[in-house]
Amino acid sequence: MPCVWPDGTLSSSGRLLLTSVSPDSTAEDVAATTGIPLYRVRSSLRQLLEAGFISEQGGRFKQTKEGVEKVKADG
Amino acid sequence: MTTIEEPEVRAALPRLNEPAPAFEAVTTHGKLRLADFEGSWLILFSHPADFTPVCTTEFIAFAEIYPELQKRGCELIGLSIDSLYSHIAWVRNIEEKAGVKIPYPVIADLDRKVATAYGMVMAGESKTEASRCVFVIDPKGILRAMIYYPLSVGRNMDEFVRLIDALKTGDEHHVATPANWRPGDKVVLPAPNTTELAEERAGEGLECIDWYLCKKSL
Numbered sequence: 001m002p003c004v005w006p007d008g009t010l011s012s013s014g015r016l017l018l019t020s021v022s023p024d025s026t027a028e029d030v031a032a033t034t035g036i037p038l039y040r041v042r043s044s045l046r047q048l049l050e051a052g053f054i055s056e057q058g059g060r061f062k063q064t065k066e067g068v069e070k071v072k073a074d075g
Numbered sequence: 076m077t078t079i080e081e082p083e084v085r086a087a088l089p090r091l092n093e094p095a096p097a098f099e100a101v102t103t104h105g106k107l108r109l110a111d112f113e114g115s116w117l118i119l120f121s122h123p124a125d126f127t128p129v130c131t132t133e134f135i136a137f138a139e140i141y142p143e144l145q146k147r148g149c150e151l152i153g154l155s156i157d158s159l160y161s162h163i164a165w166v167r168n169i170e171e172k173a174g175v176k177i178p179y180p181v182i183a184d185l186d187r188k189v190a191t192a193y194g195m196v197m198a199g200e201s202k203t204e205a206s207r208c209v210f211v212i213d214p215k216g217i218l219r220a221m222i223y224y225p226l227s228v229g230r231n232m233d234e235f236v237r238l239i240d241a242l243k244t245g246d247e248h249h250v251a252t253p254a255n256w257r258p259g260d261k262v263v264l265p266a267p268n269t270t271e272l273a274e275e276r277a278g279e280g281l282e283c284i285d286w287y288l289c290k291k292s293l
Contacts, residue, residue, distance in 0.1 A: 003105070039111040039150060040104055047105070 003044040004051045010074060017044050019071055021054050023062045030061070088194035088221075095119075095210065095218040096192035102152070103162050104180035109216065116149035116239055117212040120230075121195045121205035125157045125165040129229045133207070134166075135175045140232045147239050148214075151179035155205055156190060159183035200226055211238060213246075248293055261290035 003014025010018060013036065020033045027045055031038040045061060048054045053067035063071070089096055099108045109117075120137065122130040134153070141151055155162075166177040184190050184205075195205040207224035219242055224230055241252040250262040266287045267273040273286040283289040 037150065038114065039107065042111040043105050043107050 004047050004053075008051065008070075010070065013040075014044065014048065015071075015074055017041065018048055018053055018063065018067055021045075021048075021061050021063055021067070024060045025062070026059055027061075089192070089210070089218050091218055091221065093218060094216050095212045096189075097216075098182075098189045098192060100154075100182040100184065100189055101159055102180035102182050103159065103166060103177075107152070107180060107182075109212070112150055112152075112212070113216060114214050116144075116147065116214060116243075118144065118149060118151050118235060118239075119154065119193070119210040119212060120151070121154040121190065121193075121208045123201065123204035123206070123226050124155055125161045126168070129227070130155075131165075131169060131173075133229050134169060134177060135173055136230075136232045137179065138175050138177050140236055141178050143236050144239065147236070147243065149239050152182060153179060154182035154184050154189055154195070156184050156187055156196075156203065158185055197223070209235060211235075211242065213242070244293070250291075250293075253290065261292050264289045264291060 003011050003017060005011065016034055017030060017036070020030050022029075025033075027038060027041050030036075030045065031041040034041070036044075045054065045056075048067070049056055049061075052064060053070055054061045055064050095109060097109050099106060122133060124130060137151060137153070144151060157165075162181045162183055166181065170176050182189055187196065190196050190205050193208065193210060195208045196202065197206045200206055204226070206226060207228070207230055209220075209222040209224075209230065210218060211220035213219045220238055222230075222234075237257065240258050241256055244258070244262065245251060248262065250264060253260070253263050256262070261282065264276075264281065267276045276286055276289060277283065279289070281289040281291050
């Protein structure tokens with residue numbers, strides 16, 4: 001599901017996904033935590049990555065500084 | 076004077092047991108890639124057009140079997156050569172009028188990239204619409220089954236659930252499944268490929284019509 005609007009606002013699923021990304025999360029971890037189908041998690045993580053809210057290394061994700069601030073700002 | 080006819084360009088059909096054509100497509104669930112489904116079985120199906128009667132019955136029927144497919148580790152994705160906004164309006168209309176929420180994504184393939192890669196447009200039927208095609212892709216991205224229906228015939232959903240069951244059973248137990256097989260029925264053993272194995276097969280205590288057709292329970 002689209003999770004980042006063009007103006008950088010997060011959709012409800014985007015916010016859920018971003019808050020579910022803890023250091024070293026895999027897409028499978030996020031799918032298990034949120035109950036969102038894995039294919040949608042993979043697609044949404046790609047969007048969060050492009051928006052700069054998370055970073056990825058070797059299939060593991062973590063929030064970036066911008067991501068942490070976004071979670072705080074969105075309450 | 077002779078007329079030189081332009082050669083008809085025919086899209087190649089994908090092949091069974093080869094990697095399914097990769098895609099990245101705009102869908103009602105955002106931009107999705109075939110690779111996003113890695114690790115799951117996937118049924119990719121096309122329909123001719125949104126807001127048409129047979130397709131609407133099929134969309135509802137696919138939504139009804141979706142929980143059964145999910146239990147089997149199988150996802151669903153639809154496709155037609157329509158716009159994203161047409162898809163969104165149609166799935167909202169189905170929910171409003173029929174009370175059925177469409178839980179699976181639908182590809183808006185206006186540029187026909189996916190339809191062409193999978194050979195979904197049958198020019199003899201329609202040059203502008205996809206036929207009713209079904210592609211079963213396994214968790215490794217290999218195309219395992221293809222079924223094509225004409226525009227006028229709605230599909231039988233039970234068959235797709237049965238097909239997933241049969242493919243998974245075959246993979247797990249290295250067997251084949253006979254006509255009209257259902258889970259719990261006996262399965263077919265691979266035919267012996269030497270005379271020695273044919274003789275040995277006869278003594279294995281299986282249910283055999285002859286040496287080449289033996290069944291067993293799982």
